[in-house]
Amino acid sequence: MTDYVIVTGASKGLGLAICQQAAAQGYGIIALARSCSEQLSSLQQTYPERVHYYAADLADLNNLSVLCKTLIKQHGRPYALINNAAAGHDGVLATMPNSAIEHLMQLNIQAPILLSKYLVRSMMLNRKGRIINISSIIAKTGFNGLSVYAASKAALEGFTKSLAREVGKAGITVNCVAPGYMQTDMTSSLQGDKLDSIKRRSPLGQLATVNDAANMVIYLLSEQAGSITGATMTVDAGSTA
Amino acid sequence: MNLEQKIKQAMQEVAELGDCQLVEPIQPNTLLLESGLDSLGYAMLVAQLEEDLGIDPFTELAIEIYPSTFAEFLAIYQQCLNTQ
Numbered sequence: 001m002t003d004y005v006i007v008t009g010a011s012k013g014l015g016l017a018i019c020q021q022a023a024a025q026g027y028g029i030i031a032l033a034r035s036c037s038e039q040l041s042s043l044q045q046t047y048p049e050r051v052h053y054y055a056a057d058l059a060d061l062n063n064l065s066v067l068c069k070t071l072i073k074q075h076g077r078p079y080a081l082i083n084n085a086a087a088g089h090d091g092v093l094a095t096m097p098n099s100a101i102e103h104l105m106q107l108n109i110q111a112p113i114l115l116s117k118y119l120v121r122s123m124m125l126n127r128k129g130r131i132i133n134i135s136s137i138i139a140k141t142g143f144n145g146l147s148v149y150a151a152s153k154a155a156l157e158g159f160t161k162s163l164a165r166e167v168g169k170a171g172i173t174v175n176c177v178a179p180g181y182m183q184t185d186m187t188s189s190l191q192g193d194k195l196d197s198i199k200r201r202s203p204l205g206q207l208a209t210v211n212d213a214a215n216m217v218i219y220l221l222s223e224q225a226g227s228i229t230g231a232t233m234t235v236d237a238g239s240t241a
Numbered sequence: 242m243n244l245e246q247k248i249k250q251a252m253q254e255v256a257e258l259g260d261c262q263l264v265e266p267i268q269p270n271t272l273l274l275e276s277g278l279d280s281l282g283y284a285m286l287v288a289q290l291e292e293d294l295g296i297d298p299f300t301e302l303a304i305e306i307y308p309s310t311f312a313e314f315l316a317i318y319q320q321c322l323n324t325q
Binding site: 065069072074121124125127166167170171 | 255258259264281284287288289291297300315
């Protein structure tokens with residue numbers, strides 16, 4: 001049976017790139033997103049046996065247990081979970097609506113914790129597995145207007161280290177990938193001088209792309225990465241060097 | 242096979258998977274923490290039973306205090322199956 005990988009936030013940006021690369025590598029894909037994009041549909045058409053899409057709003061925390069149960073029933077025990085879905089509401093904290101803070105924390109940290117909880121159990125029975133959490137360099141560097149987002153990503157990195165210690169004995173690795181600024185829908189508001197200044201500060205004079213970050217995810221999924229756990233792998237074209 | 246036997250069989254399976262040695266025999270008043278399964282093994286037992294029985298009583302009944310003895314553990318599974 002093909003090892004399958006559950007990817008959240010799979011319809012666009014980094015999530016989509018991960019699905020594209022993982023499907024090309026031969027993994028089965030369970031793509032979770034609120035709605036299916038044209039590119040994800042086209043990926044399904046390319047690999048009809050391998051790529052499956054499920055509509056899910058992960059901020060709806062009470063449904064996550066049933067969702068995981070359904071996926072395991074349909075597809076068997078997963079090999080990997082990639083917690084990629086995230087919201088990136090920006091704005092100064094002092095005027096951020098409480099509902100936006102709550103939504104961001106539910107989607108960015110509570111949902112990954114609960115999905116990991118429900119899916120790591122099956123990985124334990126398999127005595128192998130991978131959990132890859134998509135963090136951000138902002139967890140460590142900070143960024144004006146992204147305090148809540150940064151808090152959620154720093155929480156994800158702390159969660160990763162402790163869970164890695166908890167499940168290592170069962171042959172499961174847990175890691176973070178921390179991309180720098182990538183040109184995705186989430187960073188589309190970053191334009192002009194700000195964008196130029198980020199590019200200038202990078203030793204490579206460019207931004208990392210979603211494919212660069214997806215390459216790292218694919219590596220962490222592989223057997224070759226079996227001895228890497230509890231780590232945060234930065235993919236930022238050297239911006240934080 | 243009754244529920245008690247199914248749970249004991251699952252305990253045996255996860256003990257082998259997790260390289261743990263179960264105490265013999267498992268009695269109703271055997272403390273789960275002293276049954277030979279470590280905390281990871283105990284999590285695996287809940288996962289194995291979810292696959293075997295299709296239920297996770299701790300999630301479904303929102304149980305916040307985990308049972309300490311084998312009899313309490315069995316009773317929770319029985320209660321969950323009865324409410325299905």
